[in-house]
Amino acid sequence: MQRNLYLTTMPVDQARKIYLEAVRDDIRPCPETIKVTDALGRITAEAVYARFSSPLYNSAAMDGIAVVSARTEWSSEASPVLLRPKTDYMVVDTGDPVRKPYDAVIMAEDIQETPEGVLIRSPAPAWQHVRPVGEDIIAGEMILTGYHQIRPIDIGVLLSGGVTEISVFRQPRVGIIPTGTEIVEPCENPAEGDIIESNSRMFEAMIRERGGIPKRYDIVRDDLDAIRESVKKALDENDIVLVNAGSSAGTEDYTVHVLREIGEVFVHGVAIKPGKPVILARACSRPVVGIPGYPVSAYLAMENFVYPLLSAFTCRKEPNDRIIRAVLSRRLVSSLKHREYVRVRVGRVDGRYVCAPLARGAGAAMSMVKADGFCVIPQEKEGYEAGETVSVSLFGTTEDLDKTLVCIGSHDLLLDIISDLMAQEPAGVRLSSTHIGSLGGLMALKRKEAHITPSHLLDEKTGIYNVSYIRSLFPGEKMVLIKAVRRIQGFIVAPGNPLDIRGINDLTRVRFVNRQRGAGTRVLLDYKLSQAGILKEAVDGYDTEAATHMAVAAQVACGEADCGMGVYSAAHAMGLDFIPVGEEEYDFVMRQESLDMPEVQCFLKLLGSEMFRNRLNELGGYTLTDPEIVRIFNNV
C-alpha cells in the first residue's frame, strides 16, 4: 500500500457545503412515534393538537361549595343567607365538576357551618371560582408546533390534553470505528508503543450531547480487509459512520482506500489546523467521515463536519457560539494555507477580556481541557499582533470568566491545589493558572494580562527574592508581595539515584534537562553554576528546555535525561528520587488595588487555610507560614 501523498486543502466552509449537498438525501430527519413520557429533549416532527379540553368541564377552582349564584344575591354580613345541603349547595373540592343549576363556588373559608346547612355572608356572582371548560387547553388546539424541542412543561400539557404518544424525529445512530495497530483499549499498564484509544469515547460523549446515539465498534488493526469489513458492518447498523484515524496519507492510512472502493470520497484534506487530514465520503447512502487521530484535530473535525450532519438529522436548534472580544496577549502567526483554531485562556483583567494562547499542537488535548475557548484565525489572515482585539468562541460563559482569578507566572503544583480548593468554594470563583516562568509572569502582570504572578526570582547580589525585580519592572506603582511559601529545590533523578548525583559539580558528567529562559529555577541553576565556577557549555543538555517541573521530571522518568532541577513535589509525584539543593521563597505578586477582589480574598483565605496546609504536606517539600502582605511602593 503506498502513501496517499497528496491531500487537497479545501477551505473549511467550501468542504462542508459540498459535503452537506452530497449527502443531503441521507441526512433528512425521519419521524418516529414515541411515548410522551419519553420525549424530553426530543424534537416534534409535526404540530401536536390537544385531543380533549382541560378542564374537561366547568369545574371548581377552589375547595368549598357549589351554589346557584341567584340564590346568594341578598346575603350580607347583617343578614346571612342559609343554604341547605343537596338542594342549595354541594360540597366540592378543587377540580370537581360544577354542573347546572350550580354556577358559582364559595370558598370553604367564607362559609359558616350550622346544623341546618351553611351560612353565607356575601353574594357569589355567576362563574365565581369556576374554571370554564377548556380554560387551560381546548380540544383541537395546537399545543406545539413541529420542530419544537420538548420541555418538562410541554410533557405535562400534552398529557393533560390527552396526547400520550407523539411523533418526533428519530435520533441518528452513529457508528464509531477506532482503527490503528498501535492503539489499545484504556488500561492501567500500556506497553511500550501502545497508544491508548480515547478519541472514540470523546466522540460518544459529543454525539450524545448533540442528540445522536453512538455505537462504538472494537478497535480494528491497520489492515485493508479488516477496515473494509468493519465499515460495512457499521454502515448496516447506523445512519452515519466515523472512522478514526488512518485518514491521513501515511503508509498505513487505509481509510481513504476503503472508502474509495466501497463508496465515493468528496473531500480528502481540509484547510484547517489542527485537523487537515479529514475524509468526507459517502457509502451505501450514508455519510462516512474519516477523522484524524490527534485529539484536537479529531475534536475540530467533529465540530466542523459531524455536528452539521447531526443537526440535519435531529432538527435540533443548537446553542449559538458565545463569542467575546478579547485582547491578545501574544503574537499569533498563522499560515494562509488554513484556518487555524488556537486554544486560549481568557480572563477579565482591569475591565477587559485578555486571551493567552495555549499549546498549539494537534496532540495537546490537555490544553483543550485548560482552554476557555478558541481564537479562530481565518484562512486569509497571517495572524494577529500582540495587543490586537480578537474574537474568541467561549466553551463556557462570561459569568465564569468574570469570577476567574488570572494567575500567570512560575509553575508549582500548589497552584493546582488552590485551583481545586477554589472550585469547591460556594462563591463559584475559579483560578486560571498559566505557566510561563516568573519573569514572563511579571511582564504579563505589567501588561495587565494577569491579576497575580507566582514568582521566585533570586537577586544574586542581595540574596533577596523578587523585590528588586518588582521595583525595576513597576516604577511608580503600588505593588504587594504575598509571602507564605518556602519550597525545596533540588535535582530530580532516577529512582535509587543510579548515577550517584550529589551536587552541582556532578552536572558535568550526566545528561541534564533544563527549564526555559525566565524561569526562576533556571535563574537558581545559573546562580549555583556560577558559584561553583562551572560553565553552562560544560552541562550536556543545558539547552534542552522543559516548561514545568513536571515536564522535567517526565524526561527523567522516561530515561531521556539523567537529571533536572525542580521541586520535591514533582519528583515525588512521579516516583523519582530527589537531591535537595536549597530552600527558596515562592511568592505571589500583584497590584495593591487587586487585594480587594473577591477572588483574591478567596485565594488568600485558602492560602492560609488548614485544608491547604494538609494538602501541601501530602505533596511534601514545602514550608508554609501565615500569609504576609509586603507592600512595595515605588516612589520614582
Added chain:
Amino acid sequence: MQRNLYLTTMPVDQARKIYLEAVRDDIRPCPETIKVTDALGRITAEAVYARFSSPLYNSAAMDGIAVVSARTEWSSEASPVLLRPKTDYMVVDTGDPVRKPYDAVIMAEDIQETPEGVLIRSPAPAWQHVRPVGEDIIAGEMILTGYHQIRPIDIGVLLSGGVTEISVFRQPRVGIIPTGTEIVEPCENPAEGDIIESNSRMFEAMIRERGGIPKRYDIVRDDLDAIRESVKKALDENDIVLVNAGSSAGTEDYTVHVLREIGEVFVHGVAIKPGKPVILARACSRPVVGIPGYPVSAYLAMENFVYPLLSAFTCRKEPNDRIIRAVLSRRLVSSLKHREYVRVRVGRVDGRYVCAPLARGAGAAMSMVKADGFCVIPQEKEGYEAGETVSVSLFGTTEDLDKTLVCIGSHDLLLDIISDLMAQEPAGVRLSSTHIGSLGGLMALKRKEAHITPSHLLDEKTGIYNVSYIRSLFPGEKMVLIKAVRRIQGFIVAPGNPLDIRGINDLTRVRFVNRQRGAGTRVLLDYKLSQAGILKEAVDGYDTEAATHMAVAAQVACGEADCGMGVYSAAHAMGLDFIPVGEEEYDFVMRQESLDMPEVQCFLKLLGSEMFRNRLNELGGYTLTDPEIVRIFNNV
C-alpha cells in the same frame, strides 16, 4: 379529617432559607466511583490526577523516518546525504517511539527512496517532529479539579492519562407520589370527574434535566393510611420525596397530617402566587416536599424549593437565569401578600423588548407553554403600570426573541398553521401570536407592541373591512393591509343541530355564548342583530364571553351553551355543527416599514404557499387568494 384552614404565608426566600438549613445534613453530596466512559455531565467529587504521561515516550509527530540529527547535518539540495536502513534510520508512523540514538524525524514527503536507502536534502535539527514524553499530559498532573462538570474532551484526556474510573457525586433519587382520588393515569377517554395526572411526568422531566433520578410511584387515593404507607416506602428508596398534591387545606388534603405524624413540617404555605400551598418537611432524615396540584403552582414550587435541593446534592452549577428588561404592555396589579410570577410573551418591536402578560391562573399550564418567560412581581410591590420597564426571566434566549414576529389581534386557527410552518423554516424565525381581538390588536400595534395585527373589523356604514379603523387609529402613518384570506363565520351548534338553529332570529330562544368586546366576531354579531332588529338584552348569554373561537366551541361542546358565533374551522375541530352566516375578510395590518423584516417576508411567503393552502383546506371554511398588499397612507 378537618380542613387545615390556616396556611402560613412565609416569604419565598425566608422559607427556602429555613428549609435548606433544616435539611442541610440530608442533602450533602456523596461521592461514588463510576467508569470514565459513563461520566459525561457528572461532577467530579475530588481532583483527578493523570496516572501516566501522554505520549508515554518521546515519539514521532509525523509519518516518516527517525534519524540521528548529527548525521544529517551536512545534507543539502546540492549534496544529498544517503541514509541506510537499520543503521541510519528507522521508518516511523505518527505516534511511534523515537528512542536513542534517534533524536529527530524527517517527514515522508521530504525523503527520496533509493535501492540503497533514502536520500535527504536538508538537515534535521534535534527534536524535529518529535513529541517529548508528557507533551500533552504528564503523569501526576492534575487533569480536573473537584466540582467540575465532565465534558467530552475531559473523557478523552482522562483515558489518555490512564484514568478509567472516577469519583463523582451521586445523583439524588427523587420519589414522586401523585395523590388524589379524582386523578387518573393519562388515557384516551377520561370519565366525567376524572383529572388526568400529568404533574408527576413534568416533575420526572424537571428532575432529569437537573441531574436527579426520578422514580414515580402509583397514584394514591385521598386516604391517610394509603398516603402514609406510600410516603414511607418512597422514603426508604429515595433521597428526596415529593408528594403531589393534597398540600393545601381542603377536607381531603392529608399530606400535611402524614408529614406531621412521621416527621417534621417546617413551612406550610408560602407567599407565592401561583403556588401558595407548599409543604416543606423532613422525615427519616430526608427532605419531603408537598407540592400543590395546579400545574403552574407545581412548576413554581419545583423551581423554588426542589431545584435548590437537587443543586445541593449534585453540586452542579446550573445556568443563570437569563434576565432582560422589557416594556410592560398592560397594567399588572398584584398583592402585598405574595411574590407573583406572571407568565409573559416577549417580543422585540421597534428596537425594544415588549412583554405582554398571559393568563394568570394557577391552572393555565398552556400559558406556560406559550410564555417566553416570567415577570416576577416582588412581594413588596403592588404591581406595575403599563409602559413601565420590568425584568423578565426568559425560558429561551434573546436570539429567539430577535427572530420572532409578534402578532397580536384577532384569533384564527390559521395563525397556528403559519406558526407551525414558520418553525420549520431553516431561518429559525418564529411567530408569537396573542389573541385579544381585532381592536385590541390594532391598539397594541399603535403602541408598537406588535409587528402585525390580524383584523376583521367591519365598517357597518361602508361594508368595507378594516380600512376606516386604520385611518382613524393611525393618522399620518404609512400602513399596509395584507389581504389574502376570506373566512366563513356562522353559528357553532351541537352535533345534529338539535335546537334547529337556522339564523340570527333563533338566538332569542337559545343559550348563547358571546365573544369579548373588541372582537371582530362580536362586531359582526352586533351588526347582524341590529339588521334583524333584535335587542342584545333579548339574547340569553350575550354577556357570557369567551376569548377565542375555540373557547366558544368548547362551551357548546360541553353543553353549557347551545350556540355561539365563530368560524367553521373551530366547529369542525371540535366535531360540532356549523350554520354559515356569511363570509368576511380576515386581513393583516402592519406599518409599511415592517415589510422589510425577514420575519414578515417569511410570513408573506408562507401565506402565499401551496403548503399553507393545503393545510387551510384541511381546516375548511376559508377562501384563499394571492396575498395583496394595500397601502394606506393617511395624509392628515
